[in-house]
Amino acid sequence: MSASATDAVGFFSVPSLEAYVAGRDFDRPTLVIDTGIVAQNYRALKAGLGEAHIHYAVKANPHPAIISTLIAEGSGFDAASRGEIELCLSQGARPETISFGNTIKKPRDIAFAHRAGIIRFAADAEEELEKIAENAPGARVYIRVIVEPSGADWPLTRKFGCSPERVETLLDYATSLGLHPEGLSFHVGSQTRFAKMWSDTLAQVARIWHAARAAGHDLTLLNIGGGFPAFYGEAVDGPTAYSADVMSRVRDLFGNVPHVMAEPGRGMVADAGMIAAEVVLVSRKSETDLHRWVYLDIGRFSGLAETEGEAIRYQIQTWRDGEETGPCILAGPSCDSVDVLYEKRPVQLPLGLRSGDRVLIRNCGAYTSTYSSVGFNGFPPLEVVAI
Amino acid sequence: MSASATDAVGFFSVPSLEAYVAGRDFDRPTLVIDTGIVAQNYRALKAGLGEAHIHYAVKANPHPAIISTLIAEGSGFDAASRGEIELCLSQGARPETISFGNTIKKPRDIAFAHRAGIIRFAADAEEELEKIAENAPGARVYIRVIVEPSGADWPLTRKFGCSPERVETLLDYATSLGLHPEGLSFHVGSQTRFAKMWSDTLAQVARIWHAARAAGHDLTLLNIGGGFPAFYGEAVDGPTAYSADVMSRVRDLFGNVPHVMAEPGRGMVADAGMIAAEVVLVSRKSETDLHRWVYLDIGRFSGLAETEGEAIRYQIQTWRDGEETGPCILAGPSCDSVDVLYEKRPVQLPLGLRSGDRVLIRNCGAYTSTYSSVGFNGFPPLEVVAI
Numbered sequence: 001m002s003a004s005a006t007d008a009v010g011f012f013s014v015p016s017l018e019a020y021v022a023g024r025d026f027d028r029p030t031l032v033i034d035t036g037i038v039a040q041n042y043r044a045l046k047a048g049l050g051e052a053h054i055h056y057a058v059k060a061n062p063h064p065a066i067i068s069t070l071i072a073e074g075s076g077f078d079a080a081s082r083g084e085i086e087l088c089l090s091q092g093a094r095p096e097t098i099s100f101g102n103t104i105k106k107p108r109d110i111a112f113a114h115r116a117g118i119i120r121f122a123a124d125a126e127e128e129l130e131k132i133a134e135n136a137p138g139a140r141v142y143i144r145v146i147v148e149p150s151g152a153d154w155p156l157t158r159k160f161g162c163s164p165e166r167v168e169t170l171l172d173y174a175t176s177l178g179l180h181p182e183g184l185s186f187h188v189g190s191q192t193r194f195a196k197m198w199s200d201t202l203a204q205v206a207r208i209w210h211a212a213r214a215a216g217h218d219l220t221l222l223n224i225g226g227g228f229p230a231f232y233g234e235a236v237d238g239p240t241a242y243s244a245d246v247m248s249r250v251r252d253l254f255g256n257v258p259h260v261m262a263e264p265g266r267g268m269v270a271d272a273g274m275i276a277a278e279v280v281l282v283s284r285k286s287e288t289d290l291h292r293w294v295y296l297d298i299g300r301f302s303g304l305a306e307t308e309g310e311a312i313r314y315q316i317q318t319w320r321d322g323e324e325t326g327p328c329i330l331a332g333p334s335c336d337s338v339d340v341l342y343e344k345r346p347v348q349l350p351l352g353l354r355s356g357d358r359v360l361i362r363n364c365g366a367y368t369s370t371y372s373s374v375g376f377n378g379f380p381p382l383e384v385v386a387i
Numbered sequence: 388m389s390a391s392a393t394d395a396v397g398f399f400s401v402p403s404l405e406a407y408v409a410g411r412d413f414d415r416p417t418l419v420i421d422t423g424i425v426a427q428n429y430r431a432l433k434a435g436l437g438e439a440h441i442h443y444a445v446k447a448n449p450h451p452a453i454i455s456t457l458i459a460e461g462s463g464f465d466a467a468s469r470g471e472i473e474l475c476l477s478q479g480a481r482p483e484t485i486s487f488g489n490t491i492k493k494p495r496d497i498a499f500a501h502r503a504g505i506i507r508f509a510a511d512a513e514e515e516l517e518k519i520a521e522n523a524p525g526a527r528v529y530i531r532v533i534v535e536p537s538g539a540d541w542p543l544t545r546k547f548g549c550s551p552e553r554v555e556t557l558l559d560y561a562t563s564l565g566l567h568p569e570g571l572s573f574h575v576g577s578q579t580r581f582a583k584m585w586s587d588t589l590a591q592v593a594r595i596w597h598a599a600r601a602a603g604h605d606l607t608l609l610n611i612g613g614g615f616p617a618f619y620g621e622a623v624d625g626p627t628a629y630s631a632d633v634m635s636r637v638r639d640l641f642g643n644v645p646h647v648m649a650e651p652g653r654g655m656v657a658d659a660g661m662i663a664a665e666v667v668l669v670s671r672k673s674e675t676d677l678h679r680w681v682y683l684d685i686g687r688f689s690g691l692a693e694t695e696g697e698a699i700r701y702q703i704q705t706w707r708d709g710e711e712t713g714p715c716i717l718a719g720p721s722c723d724s725v726d727v728l729y730e731k732r733p734v735q736l737p738l739g740l741r742s743g744d745r746v747l748i749r750n751c752g753a754y755t756s757t758y759s760s761v762g763f764n765g766f767p768p769l770e771v772v773a774i
Contacts, residue, residue: 086765159726166674281492281512283511369761374759375470
């Protein structure tokens, strides 16, 4: 394993993670998280975001050590559920730093959040505003709007947000219910690799913003959501330059917004995590197959859900790196035929690879541990260790 | 809710499940399993399978009450992992009734199974046979073969099995390692709705079987795997007629096989389960949208993973059934844009549906509870209650 600052495929090596796994045996796949890197990422993003408030998207990785690290750094939190709110509070987060950012909330969970001191809620529909007004009277709300697809690696569906022409209706309705509509939110799309890809989305939202203000709505909050990328092998802007560029575009298009929120998740934790896993079987299906099949002890149902559609190309390291390689179809250990990680674009792995060999999966601190199934095929959920 | 034997869409009503959920509030989505129906399904399948041995595919639903019910009925088990073996043993299964059917096994898990008294293992590659020979010396093995796609609703990938021309090499290799190669296994594909769809697959395997026997291999075991269907709204053969038809085809093509194994999973438990869930939000994205969005408190990451690609159409019942309906896009509660259940083919639901309404999702006893994530977005895994 290289100890230098970057390796052949351009990854920064993470000596702390490499040292931790090098000295240990793991009985099952284990995600190791370096909270020091999470803190570094927070500072790098904050340096670019300036006065904007960071609300870490807890869903990316809710390990308590990540939450407590970010509390110490001064971060706020974007919570998707009562469970995530309880987690943040249990680690010492002040309730006013937690926004309840899910637009789909049960009345009893809104009531819980209100009692716990959460003051800010997302909404995109009349019925949601009614639930908030009834269960968190007087709360601050921001309206999520749908934006047209950007250049994100995974543009979002229309699941979240209202159409632009409905924004003012919802702002008025919120006021009529006794709520305090503060502003707007949107999401540029997960893994938006370059800041310049934000320009169309920001322009769409700015038109809505200025129209609403011109109509008399006193908007003071702009929640720019997430989309801050991680490095998975394709070029991305670095975190500080990226964030500064986005904020510069925000200032150009929106002017002086009193309160900007940003919700990085993946960009905060992906490169802070490495999974130590194991080869379980290497085989060829027939004598003439060019591709081997390599089966790991981790798959789509035990942490690597984001390989669905081969969307994310995790980088894989073995102790045989440097030996001659050949193409492999990579699959997980479960008795489920869809538990295949990479098949359309096979991965190059050493020809000498065999059962028992350790593999390290890099930059997988985001959206792995919680996507893990509770016990599919009798395999336990992904083990997580924070260092 | 109808109390009659069938409802408008042709489902058998399940009075025990309906009565159980009718009298209760659930704080979160809850799968209710009637083990009496599991026992009925076992008997219905067994009546058609005759002398064939049933090994329930534990991965379909590993609830301990299902395992103990099936032990009492005389079922064997197909286990995918050490965890599933431990589960079956903990409920009182005799080890010789449990086959370790995953072709991808860690050496230490094979050793564990061997110590626990498991005598029968699946394999499809040299390296797997070597691991079995080393960690379970003298074990019985069956070789899984790849078959070409059948008429199954979800034909399998090539993840499992070896090509037909490799079977005899592997049988010879197993013998050379001191193992006892007993026979062959295959899988016709999940949710193969009609028995007649087995004919091509069975013919393929029979050719391999007879060739191997002609070459001197004393094959005594044929594992016909799973594929036994559940009813999700499209017609399927009933379990007894289906199983009897499959066995008749087996006899025609293979002759008198001393030991036939079958591994029903979905067909054993799907219709024994019903999920009680809740509408969280109903909205329209714009004034002109024809479709409403209906958000439930259960989605792809909390139990309904098999809606991926809209593969399974779960049937949904509400207390407003009978009122005027309109098309809905159905989505889950998480802050994840892929957590959409049905969008390409919207579902018809009552126009009066609103937040707080209970929905019942029928025939979802298979592949729900264990596909559930361990806590994505802070939502707990699917709750399961056995009655």
